[in-house]
Amino acid sequence: MPSYIVGNWKMQLSDQDSSALAKEVARLWSAQAASRPQVRAVVCPSHLALRAVGEVLRGTNVALGAQDCFWEEKGAFTGEVSPKALKELGCEYCIVGHSERRQYLGETDEMANRKILALLKQGLTPILCVGETREERDAGRRDAVVIGQVRAALKDVALVGTQRLIVAYEPRWAIGTGMPCSPDDAASMHQLINDTLAEMFAPDVAERQIAVVYGGSVDPKNIASYLAVPIIQGALIGGASLKAPDFAAMCEAASEPAK
Ligand code: PGA
Numbered sequence: 001m002p003s004y005i006v007g008n009w010k011m012q013l014s015d016q017d018s019s020a021l022a023k024e025v026a027r028l029w030s031a032q033a034a035s036r037p038q039v040r041a042v043v044c045p046s047h048l049a050l051r052a053v054g055e056v057l058r059g060t061n062v063a064l065g066a067q068d069c070f071w072e073e074k075g076a077f078t079g080e081v082s083p084k085a086l087k088e089l090g091c092e093y094c095i096v097g098h099s100e101r102r103q104y105l106g107e108t109d110e111m112a113n114r115k116i117l118a119l120l121k122q123g124l125t126p127i128l129c130v131g132e133t134r135e136e137r138d139a140g141r142r143d144a145v146v147i148g149q150v151r152a153a154l155k156d157v158a159l160v161g162t163q164r165l166i167v168a169y170e171p172r173w174a175i176g177t178g179m180p181c182s183p184d185d186a187a188s189m190h191q192l193i194n195d196t197l198a199e200m201f202a203p204d205v206a207e208r209q210i211a212v213v214y215g216g217s218v219d220p221k222n223i224a225s226y227l228a229v230p231i232i233q234g235a236l237i238g239g240a241s242l243k244a245p246d247f248a249a250m251c252e253a254a255s256e257p258a259k
Pocket of ligand 1: 008170174175176177178215216217218236237238239240
């Protein structure tokens with residue numbers, strides 16, 4: 001199982017800036033990637049920039065991901081984008097259930113579940129985001145919230161053949177705040193997620209086809225402390241993924257011998 005370093009560019013960049021960043025990331029990382037097959041670098045631009053970024057990344061060692069999708073293949077769903085359309089643009093990954101979508105757009109675990117099933121059907125790898133709010137943590141509900149999100153979003157999900165899944169533990173209070181969850185704390189949440197997955201999937205599937213990564217204020221300075229924990233299999237990175245040298249440095253950190 002590789003270490004996944006995933007950049008979530010959110011709604012931060014224009015089409016042109018996205019292409020320029022992708023070019024720079026591919027240039028910096030491609031020089032090293034061939035000798036570091038254990039790292040999988042993924043960038044997730046806005047839907048509008050997917051085609052242009054996909055063209056820039058074709059034939060490079062950086063994979064393309066989307067930030068969201070709809071669960072139907074086609075039809076009268078104004079404003080939505082299907083997994084099939086994402087696949088046609090070259091996407092291999094898609095973020096699902098990000099906390100910003102949960103917070104601002106009312107995305108639920110049930111919606112995330114439908115998206116995951118639709119993505120797997122098209123052969124894309126879903127990146128499911130889970131994580132508690134500060135209030136839930138303070139109220140002692142952290143574990144129950146995260147277990148509930150994993151169980152509901154992965155209901156009826158069976159990974160067959162080469163299908164893969166990434167679960168990102170992203171405590172909401174750590175996202176974009178510069179206040180990351182401590183590596184110890186993240187490690188115990190990863191263990192909890194692994195235990196939940198072990199109840200839902202056969203042991204070989206959970207081990208070989210599902211990766212659990214950490215997200216929330218990860219940067220080039222702190223990433224090594226997360227990746228030093230064997231059960232943290234990568235990172236989902238927002239703000240710090242917007243600078244190509246930083247992103248390349250974080251990919252490099254994931255390829256250190258300890259991993
Ligand atoms: P951040 O965002 O790295 O800026 O905290 C992470 C995310 O939203 O996935």
